[in-house]
Amino acid sequence: MLNNFFNPKSVAVLGASEAKGKVGYAVIKNIIDFGFLGKIYPVNPKANTILGIPAYPAITDIKDKIDLCVMVIPPKAILESIEPCGKMGINSVVVISAGFKETGSEGAKLERELIDKAKKWNIRIIGPNCLGIVSTPARLNATFAAKVPPTGNISILSQSGAILTAIIDYAIAEKAGFSKMISLGNEADVTETEILKFLGDDPDTGVIAGYLEGVKNGSEFLSVTKNISKRKPIIILKSGNSNAGARAVSSHTGTLAGMEKAFNAAFIKSSIIRADTIEDLLTFSKAFSCQPVPKGDRLAIITNAGGPGILSADACEKSGVKIASFGDNTIKKLRESLPPICSIYNPVDVVGDADSKRYNAALSSVIEDEGVDGILTILTPQEMTDAVGTAEIIVEISKKFNKPIFTSFMGKEAVKEGVALLDKNRIPNLFFPEKAIRCFKTMASYRKELNRTVSIETSYSFNKVKAEDILCSYLKKQIYTLGHEESKDMLLSYGFTLPKNALARNSEEAITYADEIGYPVAMKIVSPDILHKSDVGGVAVRLKNKEDVKNAFERMMSNVKRYMPNAFIAGVSIQEMITDGKEVIVGFTRDPSFGPMLMFGLGGIYVEVLKDVSFRLCPVDKNEANDMISEIKSFPLLKGVRGEKAGDIESLQDAIIRFSHLAYDFPELLEGEINPLLVRPQGMGVVAIDSRFRLKED
Amino acid sequence: MLNNFFNPKSVAVLGASEAKGKVGYAVIKNIIDFGFLGKIYPVNPKANTILGIPAYPAITDIKDKIDLCVMVIPPKAILESIEPCGKMGINSVVVISAGFKETGSEGAKLERELIDKAKKWNIRIIGPNCLGIVSTPARLNATFAAKVPPTGNISILSQSGAILTAIIDYAIAEKAGFSKMISLGNEADVTETEILKFLGDDPDTGVIAGYLEGVKNGSEFLSVTKNISKRKPIIILKSGNSNAGARAVSSHTGTLAGMEKAFNAAFIKSSIIRADTIEDLLTFSKAFSCQPVPKGDRLAIITNAGGPGILSADACEKSGVKIASFGDNTIKKLRESLPPICSIYNPVDVVGDADSKRYNAALSSVIEDEGVDGILTILTPQEMTDAVGTAEIIVEISKKFNKPIFTSFMGKEAVKEGVALLDKNRIPNLFFPEKAIRCFKTMASYRKELNRTVSIETSYSFNKVKAEDILCSYLKKQIYTLGHEESKDMLLSYGFTLPKNALARNSEEAITYADEIGYPVAMKIVSPDILHKSDVGGVAVRLKNKEDVKNAFERMMSNVKRYMPNAFIAGVSIQEMITDGKEVIVGFTRDPSFGPMLMFGLGGIYVEVLKDVSFRLCPVDKNEANDMISEIKSFPLLKGVRGEKAGDIESLQDAIIRFSHLAYDFPELLEGEINPLLVRPQGMGVVAIDSRFRLKED
Numbered sequence A, B: 001m002l003n004n005f006f007n008p009k010s011v012a013v014l015g016a017s018e019a020k021g022k023v024g025y026a027v028i029k030n031i032i033d034f035g036f037l038g039k040i041y042p043v044n045p046k047a048n049t050i051l052g053i054p055a056y057p058a059i060t061d062i063k064d065k066i067d068l069c070v071m072v073i074p075p076k077a078i079l080e081s082i083e084p085c086g087k088m089g090i091n092s093v094v095v096i097s098a099g100f101k102e103t104g105s106e107g108a109k110l111e112r113e114l115i116d117k118a119k120k121w122n123i124r125i126i127g128p129n130c131l132g133i134v135s136t137p138a139r140l141n142a143t144f145a146a147k148v149p150p151t152g153n154i155s156i157l158s159q160s161g162a163i164l165t166a167i168i169d170y171a172i173a174e175k176a177g178f179s180k181m182i183s184l185g186n187e188a189d190v191t192e193t194e195i196l197k198f199l200g201d202d203p204d205t206g207v208i209a210g211y212l213e214g215v216k217n218g219s220e221f222l223s224v225t226k227n228i229s230k231r232k233p234i235i236i237l238k239s240g241n242s243n244a245g246a247r248a249v250s251s252h253t254g255t256l257a258g259m260e261k262a263f264n265a266a267f268i269k270s271s272i273i274r275a276d277t278i279e280d281l282l283t284f285s286k287a288f289s290c291q292p293v294p295k296g297d298r299l300a301i302i303t304n305a306g307g308p309g310i311l312s313a314d315a316c317e318k319s320g321v322k323i324a325s326f327g328d329n330t331i332k333k334l335r336e337s338l339p340p341i342c343s344i345y346n347p348v349d350v351v352g353d354a355d356s357k358r359y360n361a362a363l364s365s366v367i368e369d370e371g372v373d374g375i376l377t378i379l380t381p382q383e384m385t386d387a388v389g390t391a392e393i394i395v396e397i398s399k400k401f402n403k404p405i406f407t408s409f410m411g412k413e414a415v416k417e418g419v420a421l422l423d424k425n426r427i428p429n430l431f432f433p434e435k436a437i438r439c440f441k442t443m444a445s446y447r448k449e450l451n452r453t454v455s456i457e458t459s460y461s462f463n464k465v466k467a468e469d470i471l472c473s474y475l476k477k478q479i480y481t482l483g484h485e486e487s488k489d490m491l492l493s494y495g496f497t498l499p500k501n502a503l504a505r506n507s508e509e510a511i512t513y514a515d516e517i518g519y520p521v522a523m524k525i526v527s528p529d530i531l532h533k534s535d536v537g538g539v540a541v542r543l544k545n546k547e548d549v550k551n552a553f554e555r556m557m558s559n560v561k562r563y564m565p566n567a568f569i570a571g572v573s574i575q576e577m578i579t580d581g582k583e584v585i586v587g588f589t590r591d592p593s594f595g596p597m598l599m600f601g602l603g604g605i606y607v608e609v610l611k612d613v614s615f616r617l618c619p620v621d622k623n624e625a626n627d628m629i630s631e632i633k634s635f636p637l638l639k640g641v642r643g644e645k646a647g648d649i650e651s652l653q654d655a656i657i658r659f660s661h662l663a664y665d666f667p668e669l670l671e672g673e674i675n676p677l678l679v680r681p682q683g684m685g686v687v688a689i690d691s692r693f694r695l696k697e698d
Helices: A023-033 A075-087 A105-120 A161-174 A192-201 A218-229 A252-256 A259-269 A278-290 A306-319 A328-337 A356-367 A387-400 A413-424 A433-451 A464-476 A484-493 A507-517 A546-563 A622-630 A635-639 A649-665 B023-033 B075-087 B105-120 B161-174 B192-201 B218-229 B252-256 B259-269 B278-290 B306-319 B328-337 B356-367 B387-400 B413-424 B433-451 B464-476 B484-493 B507-517 B546-563 B622-630 B635-639 B649-665
Strands: A010-014 A039-043 A068-071 A092-095 A124-126 A132-135 A140-143 A151-158 A178-183 A207-212 A234-238 A273-275 A298-303 A374-379 A405-409 A501-504 A521-526 A539-543 A571-576 A582-591 A595-602 A613-617 A669-679 A686-688 A691-695 B010-014 B039-043 B068-071 B092-095 B124-126 B132-135 B140-143 B151-158 B178-183 B207-212 B234-238 B273-275 B298-303 B374-379 B405-409 B501-504 B521-526 B539-543 B571-576 B582-591 B595-602 B613-617 B669-679 B686-688 B691-695
Touching: A010 A023, A010 A075, A010 A140, A023 A039, A023 A140, A068 A075, A068 A140, A075 A092, A075 A105, A105 A124, A151 A161, A151 A192, A151 A278, A161 A178, A161 A207, A161 A278, A161 B306, A161 B413, A192 A207, A192 A218, A207 A278, A218 A234, A218 A259, A234 A259, A234 A278, A259 A273, A259 A595, A259 A613, A273 A278, A273 A433, A278 A433, A298 A306, A298 A356, A298 A433, A306 A374, A306 A433, A306 B161, A328 A356, A356 A374, A356 A387, A374 A387, A374 A433, A387 A405, A387 A413, A405 A413, A405 A433, A413 B161, A464 A484, A464 A649, A464 A691, A484 A691, A501 A507, A507 A521, A507 A546, A507 A571, A521 A546, A539 A546, A546 A571, A582 A635, A582 A649, A595 A622, A595 A649, A613 A622, A622 A635, A622 A649, A635 A649, A649 A669, A649 A686, B010 B023, B010 B075, B010 B140, B023 B039, B023 B140, B068 B075, B068 B140, B075 B092, B075 B105, B105 B124, B151 B161, B151 B192, B151 B278, B161 B178, B161 B207, B161 B278, B192 B207, B192 B218, B207 B278, B218 B234, B218 B259, B234 B259, B234 B278, B259 B273, B259 B595, B259 B613, B273 B278, B273 B433, B278 B433, B298 B306, B298 B356, B298 B433, B306 B374, B306 B433, B328 B356, B356 B374, B356 B387, B374 B387, B374 B433, B387 B405, B387 B413, B405 B413, B405 B433, B464 B484, B464 B649, B464 B691, B484 B691, B501 B507, B507 B521, B507 B546, B507 B571, B521 B546, B539 B546, B546 B571, B582 B635, B582 B649, B595 B622, B595 B649, B613 B622, B622 B635, B622 B649, B635 B649, B649 B669, B649 B686
Parallel strands: A010 A039, A010 A068, A068 A092, A092 A124, A151 A178, A151 A207, A207 A234, A234 A273, A298 A374, A374 A405, B010 B039, B010 B068, B068 B092, B092 B124, B151 B178, B151 B207, B207 B234, B234 B273, B298 B374, B374 B405
Antiparallel strands: A132 A140, A132 A178, A501 A571, A521 A539, A521 A571, A582 A595, A582 A669, A595 A613, A669 A686, A669 A691, B132 B140, B132 B178, B501 B571, B521 B539, B521 B571, B582 B595, B582 B669, B595 B613, B669 B686, B669 B691
16 A cells, blocks of 8 residues: 555655755755645754754654655665664655665665565665655655646656656646656666556546656556556656667567567557657646546637638648537527628638637537537637637636537737636647647547447357467477477467368378369478478479479479478478468567567568558457557458458457467467468458467476 | 838838727837837828827828838728829838738729739739738838747748737747748738748848748749758748648549648758648747758767656657767767766766766767767756756857757756756757757758759650650540550650550451560550450450460450440550569649649559558659659568569669659640559669550640
8 A cells, every 4th residue: 555655644754954955955845845734754863953843863763653754865874764664663665865776786786675674664665766756635745856736636657757857847837737746766666557556546646647668567567557547547658669679589570579569559458548758748638637538539620710720620630630510500500690701610710800709609509519529719819809708708618518628829928818717727728729639639539448348259269278288298399489280289279270281291192182172282391490481492382283283292392302401391281272362460479578469460561561560469359359450551452452352351350369369378479470361251261371489498 | 022021211001090909000019119220101191190200191191212011901992092102102012901802702802903003003012911021120010910029030921810920929938039020911912932032032031931821823932942942941831731622533643642742742842841830830940040950860969867868769769860879089088077877878868966067078079079960968957957057068069069959958947047048049948858859850851952962864855846746636636535555655755665565456466466576465455435444354464375365355355345335446455564573653643733743653552552652743853753762661662572683773763754754844744644664673674564644625
């Protein structure tokens, strides 16, 4: 329980100081100035009072119960204070001081010792090396930040103290209101995920914002955030995307994956809203905290000037926001209440000489339209413009309807008072209409996530036991690379369809099996030593008769002997050739934080050259499988272009789900790929033509 | 000459008024308050003085020479004033008043009359229905805007008064300095292009910014802006992209083109910098106006906190800015001058307790590095941070080097004085480092444009006369749709290679020609009535011998008779089949503003499904042809993937240039397309397999 951090009844500050410029001064002064609701205990061996409050020479001199202890003393002194704190029953400590892991190996050692001691006494630690924490419901500002933004229902956590400082400053300017602010520092003990979980349950927190550079435990992070997102939005700015680790990879999936893709997939899985910049992080948070989430993505725009209306329509088109079409009744009302020079279609142009009454007429007609999910009211300061009166109207109407309203009062001085009124009444005003549209789009997308009914899964039956047996047998034999021959039974146990095939050891057998399967057939070399069959001449296709088969067999044997004389050859696989399918790839790689991540794309150049692929974390449900298929640019090719038959998308979905479960069920599988997976015409299923897997070596 | 608009020695205001709230009051007050350097003549029949200045009952009562007349009187009075103005020798009039074209047909008529009268008296008019104009060198503020931004070398023109008002307010807040501001209004006379030309020649204008919704004359706009861009940057926010006209089109090129693509192509042609938002428009303008254009795109980042450094590195990667690698000497200097805890590689982290000396050490080492083209200095307010001292250092160093420096002082109150110092010394400070990086990227891209050597054209010889003869003969015959057969001679006259082919009228001829050409051959129906040959069974390929040819001919004839019984059949074309080429499309369509626009893409699904195409305005030079080829995503397929031979890119360039000239030379050609154009392996050229054109019907 992290409750004592954020709702303490008493706080002790070790290292509280009266020396201006010292962190210990800034912290105690902030606690006092912000009006902490509980009792304050400055601890300083050299002072009787600190800023007028009685000080204690040592923490042990305090006889009252202490809920929270903030430490602003040198690292060694911190280590020495843990035991006394523990004995006093203190269970929550914020360590602001630096000098630990971030300074090198010596500091890292100190940090480990600190945590060992704290564990012994059941003390939880936020930090070290952090800015501190803020909790506005408790009027607690236990940071050395110069200022605190207004009170509100946004809570924010940050893995960078400097970024948090910048956000605080920006939030003050933008009048965004906060409940909790947490600088995570080195995260020696309390992690970002624990804080997220706390904020998820915190009734004072309506919106969670975060700046993250990484997560400690991917799967915990996923389960916690997935759960919270259903109740409140989480908006995260994730940085550090440019230094994706370059580990050796042997599959297409591995080549195209990476940390950035994994985080993106994780955010999608957890319905986390991703901010690209600090500005977005704060703007989105403020919008969510002030306005209701819209029911859909249809926006009405009201403006008193043409230019900004056009810019807004452009921005809607660019960001995928629908410009609402008004119902007949709305059109009628607008026609009756606005002068003929006005444009009554969306964007509604009340024209330059509009007073607040005209805005009222437009706004009150439009907001009642069932086809309108949200409204952007643009006001440019012109001669007759009444910014305050218009703001009053907007505030009044917004109170009566549960639809989000944004404003763009496109001025500074001239509309200052109007904007102040909007701010006070929690109407987000953005100078630039494009930014308001981005906010609306983000909120509408969140609604879409909330609306996603958890897809009713057909109950998938996987023969997990059989797959496990197969894997174990390979691991026992220290076989870590599986070609298609070795993988077939595993794929069958997870419900995949394979082409008819048989293993032939000589050319006579090859002909016999080919006759049985029916022409045309394909022939592929079977060898555990050969991964890239076609590179060594180990693939022959479109064999139309006995003679083709005989020739292909002989050619293949001589090819392989030439290129890989030492390879063990089990024989050749004679395969049914399916000529009516489209090649796709499904593959997975294992992300160090988030586990198996699935990739999907069309085979050949679509993956290799155009990198037209989609990613999701395993396992995926029907919705996710559907998204993976439809979000690639070459999706129309699967649906069928130029009068072609559509591919069997439903079976493809099914295969993607199955493959994702295979990846999820066996951590022993490092990477895997079915390439190609053949998508046959609608109703005819998908067939795994070739595959390979890489297993974890112990 | 527009000189009297911007450097008048005297200005008369028709409709000057003392009644607060009236536009005529705002305008005269602005002219007085801004300190106009010339003489001011208020004209008002009812006043002896206006704001303390002697007023005149009518313009004709003024006996001095008037350079500029500003009209704020009703439309009819304006019309009546033109003749007297003309007689007095006034040649420059700004009409602020509304009530013209924007109000409907009656107003449009008034506007035409106004222009007719003005033409008669050689009077140039800006407006009507505009905010007015500002010229800071003349201390002229002839607008009804409430405020004017500081003086500087940015000039701006706008087709929306409201947007200009917003920009003025935003510019004041951002301390961006302006020379001229022009609200274009209805552009009844003076157009955006004339203003651009004036600003291009104006020595007080260093940067041109603009908000445009359209241009009056595309080709003039192109030639004027292309010329200016070589001397000073033009940055334009173009809106109205979402309502592209939906005219009927019969080609791929036509389907994918449109107003938005045409403007983009025009901006590329003229090296105009495109802003996506008002914010970008102003931020980029300010950056250009304050800092030198960098020599390249390698940025050094100096920061006192890790988080913003990581965010900046991300932003560089995202926007394509190179993170500079420091030379050994720089690394050595940094190592010697910074404490060991600092990171001396880019981004340089001078860490949280950095004072101004440490910034000085980092900045002065880094700026001398020849591998550094520009610097971003990030400062987050921390305990030891000296914002003013650091700003002083930055200013001092910036004066000694001709490299752009941007700052991100990520705070408001805490760094206010430092930022004021930066502002004063024209160092652009952006709260968010990402925005500074966008500015740097934009400036570096402009440099790249400046550096583009005009490509030395091989002298192309086109047989223009022959092509003209061919076109004329079709037009005479009222043939407006040309299939490949009809287009061949025209393509040949512009230097294209066609496959060997012959027109056969019966199956015997078909066989004879096929024998001559050599197998395999293709057979295509030849009929002026059939555009989509394959839809009616009019195409046969890979015919390997006499028998194939005979069968194909008979099948084709029966097919065509069935599907298009009334089509006139000239015969079939027997064509050489080239099997070693990659299919591409080159096509053009004619944009109403900018003329012929060329499209390039890979054939088939790359154009149709993936819309992976590039556009340029005709004619294109070698650089542009090269860009068209290399900017499509599927370009690697032309270069050769998986060990394939590279296509003959040079011949493809040549073909693109030739086709663009064909389109440019003949306005009679509405649309044209070579599809497919076959790109053979390097050194083997390109071959036009099929083509079609649409001619303008009179």
